[in-house]
Amino acid sequence: MFWLQLNRVVGYWPVLLKGLGMTVALSVLALLIGSVIGFALGILRAGPNRTLSRAVGLYVDFFRGTPFLLQVFIVFFILPQVGIELSAFTAGVVALSNVAGCFIGEIVAAGIQSVPAGQKEAAAASGFTRAQQMRLIVLPQAVRVVTPSLVGQFVLLIKDSSVVSAIGLLDLTRSGWMIVQNVPNGLLVFGIVGLGYFVICYPLIWLSRRMERRGQAPVL
Amino acid sequence: MIEFTDVHKWFGSLHVLNDISLTVTKGEVVVVCGRSGSGKSTLIRCINGLEPFQKGRLVVDGFDLGSSSVRLRELRMEVGFVFQSFNLYPHKTALENVTIAPIHVRGLSKAEAEVRGRALLEKVGLGDRMQNYPHQLSGGQQQRVAIARSLCMQPKIMLFDEPTSALDPEMINEVLEVMVSLAREGMTMMVVTHEMGFARKVADRVIFMDRGAIVETADPETFFTAAKSERTRDFLSKVLHH
Numbered sequence: 366m367f368w369l370q371l372n373r374v375v376g377y378w379p380v381l382l383k384g385l386g387m388t389v390a391l392s393v394l395a396l397l398i399g400s401v402i403g404f405a406l407g408i409l410r411a412g413p414n415r416t417l418s419r420a421v422g423l424y425v426d427f428f429r430g431t432p433f434l435l436q437v438f439i440v441f442f443i444l445p446q447v448g449i450e451l452s453a454f455t456a457g458v459v460a461l462s463n464v465a466g467c468f469i470g471e472i473v474a475a476g477i478q479s480v481p482a483g484q485k486e487a488a489a490a491s492g493f494t495r496a497q498q499m500r501l502i503v504l505p506q507a508v509r510v511v512t513p514s515l516v517g518q519f520v521l522l523i524k525d526s527s528v529v530s531a532i533g534l535l536d537l538t539r540s541g542w543m544i545v546q547n548v549p550n551g552l553l554v555f556g557i558v559g560l561g562y563f564v565i566c567y568p569l570i571w572l573s574r575r576m577e578r579r580g581q582a583p584v585l
Numbered sequence: 586m587i588e589f590t591d592v593h594k595w596f597g598s599l600h601v602l603n604d605i606s607l608t609v610t611k612g613e614v615v616v617v618c619g620r621s622g623s624g625k626s627t628l629i630r631c632i633n634g635l636e637p638f639q640k641g642r643l644v645v646d647g648f649d650l651g652s653s654s655v656r657l658r659e660l661r662m663e664v665g666f667v668f669q670s671f672n673l674y675p676h677k678t679a680l681e682n683v684t685i686a687p688i689h690v691r692g693l694s695k696a697e698a699e700v701r702g703r704a705l706l707e708k709v710g711l712g713d714r715m716q717n718y719p720h721q722l723s724g725g726q727q728q729r730v731a732i733a734r735s736l737c738m739q740p741k742i743m744l745f746d747e748p749t750s751a752l753d754p755e756m757i758n759e760v761l762e763v764m765v766s767l768a769r770e771g772m773t774m775m776v777v778t779h780e781m782g783f784a785r786k787v788a789d790r791v792i793f794m795d796r797g798a799i800v801e802t803a804d805p806e807t808f809f810t811a812a813k814s815e816r817t818r819d820f821l822s823k824v825l826h827h
Contacts, residue, residue, distance in 0.1 A: 487672035491686035492661040
């Protein structure tokens with residue numbers, strides 16, 4: 366019986382592969398866009414402008430403090446009511462990038478704050494502009510400090526992407542739902558789905574742990 | 586080159602600079618000493634705008650630091666600053682530490698900056714350390730890189746904020762030697778230090794500060810043998826004892 370079911374699940378490999386592709390596409394896009402958002406938010410959060418820093422803090426806390434599923438629903442079901450109509454894929458990428466940006470922003474801000482004040486002083490004393498101080502002196506040091514945490518965050522991002530199956534995107538999780546309707550063995554089907562996530566995430570977990578043990582990221 | 590006129594600065598209710606008037610001319614070497622908390626570091630940090638002040642006038646190389654439109658960046662290109670804790674960039678090699686500002690602030694090409702940087706690292710005795718990162722260098726070596734880093738901008742004025750205070754005793758001299766040769770080449774320098782031997786050797790003037798005010802200003806000979814103020818003599822008896 367088990368072997369028969371396994372055989373049938375494996376027969377659905379094109380669906381699984383498609384789901385896996387969607388999960389990877391969502392994650393990679395959200396990772397890229399979320400990193401851009403995250404660095405921008407982090408720089409503002411750690412910046413000298415108090416008002417801006419607090420505003421960013423509030424924004425970030427809002428998205429860190431509400432369920433991601435709710436955010437997906439807001440983007441997909443509520444934005445159209447104010448005239449912003451997004452496809453399920455775009456909505457998924459938007460929601461996922463935004464929440465990733467919020468988490469990455471907090472990590473980046475912490476990294477920037479960990480760079481000693483003397484570094485900024487030395488850079489200022491050399492005549493660098495604020496932007497140059499950030500780009501040439503502060504960020505490279507901050508990135509090294511936070512790389513292990515960032516990689517860890519990427520793992521969470523990949524797993525969070527499963528939530529967007531709720532708005533009908535055929536990602537890895539939803540492909541599991543589809544298959545389980547034909548092969549009534551949830552443990553088996555979702556075991557295989559879980560394995561799919563694990564295969565993507567484990568190398569990142571391993572990398573993050575290795576970098577943490579070394580105390581810093583490799584020189585890129 | 587540097588002209589303080591009745592400058593005052595407060596940290597909250599603490600009066601850290603009290604009515605400072607002081608003129609440093611081109612090529613002059615001025616040593617500033619005093620107990621910790623006397624305002625001597627604050628004094629030289631005002632000169633390149635690292636610290637603001639609330640009252641008075643301070644003009645450095647034609648830049649009026651009191652005015653709100655002062656172009657701090659342009660001023661800082663002409664004023665080198667050496668910190669007590671070196672503050673080298675840990676992610677850059679010695680040579681990169683020295684060349685990064687000339688490249689990005691002065692707009693030199695990488696090749697030009699490296700020619701200049703190599704010559705300066707040779708000059709401070711670190712010709713064989715150019716590719717080392719700061720953490721691979723001793724304190725004395727790091728401070729010499731920091732001096733070369735400031736010099737590579739070809740500043741008109743060099744400020745030193747207790748450059749040897751964070752160093753082990755055996756490394757102090759290698760840093761002082763670099764500073765002595767710089768002074769002898771005619772650099773305009775203000776040096777906050779407790780190294781009285783250095784003051785004797787190269788200073789044109791020695792200033793003693795106490796509670797934010799300049800208590801004594803004299804040439805080294807007079808300063809060390811015939812200080813007028815009781816507080817200066819008391820300070821000297823403590824630092825010259827060992």
